[in-house]
Amino acid sequence: NAGVTQTPKFQVLKTGQSMTLQCAQDMNHEYMSWYRQDPGMGLRLIHYSVGAGITDQGEVPNGYNVSRSTTEDFPLRLLSAAPSQTSVYFCASSYSAQGGSPLHFGNGTRLTVT
Amino acid sequence: AQSVTQLGSHVSVSEGALVLLRCNYSSSVPPYLFWYVQYPNQGLQLLLKYTSAATLVKGINGFEAEFKKSETSFHLTKPSAHMSDAAEYFCAVSDQSGGYNKLIFGAGTRLAVHP
Numbered sequence: 020n021a022g023v024t025q026t027p028k029f030q031v032l033k034t035g036q037s038m039t040l041q042c043a044q045d046m047n048h049e050y051m052s053w054y055r056q057d058p059g060m061g062l063r064l065i066h067y068s069v070g071a072g073i074t075d076q077g078e079v080p081n082g083y084n085v086s087r088s089t090t091e092d093f094p095l096r097l098l099s100a101a102p103s104q105t106s107v108y109f110c111a112s113s114y115s116a117q118g119g120s121p122l123h124f125g126n127g128t129r130l131t132v133t
Numbered sequence: 134a135q136s137v138t139q140l141g142s143h144v145s146v147s148e149g150a151l152v153l154l155r156c157n158y159s160s161s162v163p164p165y166l167f168w169y170v171q172y173p174n175q176g177l178q179l180l181l182k183y184t185s186a187a188t189l190v191k192g193i194n195g196f197e198a199e200f201k202k203s204e205t206s207f208h209l210t211k212p213s214a215h216m217s218d219a220a221e222y223f224c225a226v227s228d229q230s231g232g233y234n235k236l237i238f239g240a241g242t243r244l245a246v247h248p
Binding site: 023117 | 137165169176177178223227234236238240241
């Protein structure tokens, strides 16, 4: 059972480039989300999805785009990378979109934008 | 809106000493509360969760946390620290506005354990 799988593990981009961070889960979880982790700021929610075809914005959505065409996959797209998007990105899922359901995290993607 | 405050960005204890990591939350509704641990270069792992069944919650690796509504606190404790407990710990509250499970995290506390 792989859980939540994120690729790539590391990425370096130049300002203005675009890329997609991949996230896949094999637990048939309803809810998926993307967080970014920055020193001293904990994790901040970027976007989330409560099921295939349904997405919504979190706390820091600007500069990012998501879609959810299947239950398993929830890619995060950076439209035009900026140095402020240098961060560690985590994908997380839970079996239910209702409160109280714990999140299962991937191992993260470390992104550097120069 | 819900929020979480973790007091102390760094905590250092001796091996065998009590571990106390502090978390205070703000919530307009009865909260769901979580503690997660993050080891270097890894994702977050669930330590324990509070979902109103009992105020004292036991988790993995000997950790436990007590929900105190009057103090709006959910502090994490472990009676005796091990070297392997060195990690970063995050407290989180479930923001149920809109009915969905959006976790709001504190800034984290890095625990160092020295011999």
